Amino acid sequence: MRRKLIAGNWKMNGSLTANEILLAGIKADIGRPDCAVAVCVPAPYLAQCQSLLNGSPVAWGGQDISVHASGAYTGEVAGAMLADFRSTYVIVGHSERRSCHGESNEVVARKAASALASGLTPIVCVGETLEEREAGRTGDVVAAQLDAVLDGLQAEQIAKLVIAYEPVWAIGTGKTATPQMAEEVHALLRSRLIARNPGAAEVVQILYGGSMKPDNAAELMAMPNIDGGLIGGASLKASDFLAIVRAAC
Ligand SMILES: O=C[C@H](O)COP(=O)(O)O
Numbered sequence: 001m002r003r004k005l006i007a008g009n010w011k012m013n014g015s016l017t018a019n020e021i022l023l024a025g026i027k028a029d030i031g032r033p034d035c036a037v038a039v040c041v042p043a044p045y046l047a048q049c050q051s052l053l054n055g056s057p058v059a060w061g062g063q064d065i066s067v068h069a070s071g072a073y074t075g076e077v078a079g080a081m082l083a084d085f086r087s088t089y090v091i092v093g094h095s096e097r098r099s100c101h102g103e104s105n106e107v108v109a110r111k112a113a114s115a116l117a118s119g120l121t122p123i124v125c126v127g128e129t130l131e132e133r134e135a136g137r138t139g140d141v142v143a144a145q146l147d148a149v150l151d152g153l154q155a156e157q158i159a160k161l162v163i164a165y166e167p168v169w170a171i172g173t174g175k176t177a178t179p180q181m182a183e184e185v186h187a188l189l190r191s192r193l194i195a196r197n198p199g200a201a202e203v204v205q206i207l208y209g210g211s212m213k214p215d216n217a218a219e220l221m222a223m224p225n226i227d228g229g230l231i232g233g234a235s236l237k238a239s240d241f242l243a244i245v246r247a248a249c
Contacts (some may be wrong), residue, residue: 094125166210189206
């Protein structure tokens with residue numbers, strides 16, 4: 001039985017004051033959850049998260065990572081820097097990075113490898129656009145996105161991944177994939193993992209992301225291959241985030 005993971009993706013939101021209030025609200029009521037919980041935050045707030053979350057059940061991490069280890073790469077954040085702040089996770093290949101920053105499957109694969117080399121757990125995002133879904137290409141698109149990452153790894157490294165299926169048309173739109181639609185893609189992703197390393201495929205958490213909210217989280221996470229959520233908007237409100245954590249545990 002895989003342990004569920006609820007990871008908040010704050011995206012480019014927050015301030016020192018707002019984060020302090022949000023994290024205090026989460027810590028006050030989280031108790032001892034029977035699932036893993038994390039927040040992925042803008043890099044400038046990693047130190048604040050380390051200070052406020054250390055010793056709590058909530059892990060933290062970044063939203064992007066450089067393919068480079070160090071050097072003249074203005075604006076980039078290296079894996080070792082995320083690790084310096086005791087980050088556990090880093091999101092790679094979010095659709096907003098793919099579309100706004102032109103990240104290809106190859107770049108995403110290099111970022112996942114970079115994360116693993118720094119001792120971080122990459123949360124690898126895959127997902128189709130509405131146009132791709134309507135053209136019947138969902139399976140091909142997500143398989144190619146996942147396979148590019150798997151191609152760059154040793155079989156034993158696969159167990160260290162987290163995958164997030166995020167249909168682009170469901171992100172921030174209030175439109176959610178039905179549990180059946182999501183499960184169909186999660187099962188396909190699991191089958192790709194099984195083909196590479198059956199043992200690892202059993203333990204890799206495959207999260208759903210895309211307008212997951214307190215009122216739809218339980219039914220999504222009841223599906224056999226949905227192992228948690230990558231939560232955008234609802235992770236910015238302590239009560240909503242905690243309700244989703246409770247739905248998972
Ligand atoms: O990384 C999180 C996803 O993009 C989902 O965002 P959302 O929950 O605001 O739809």
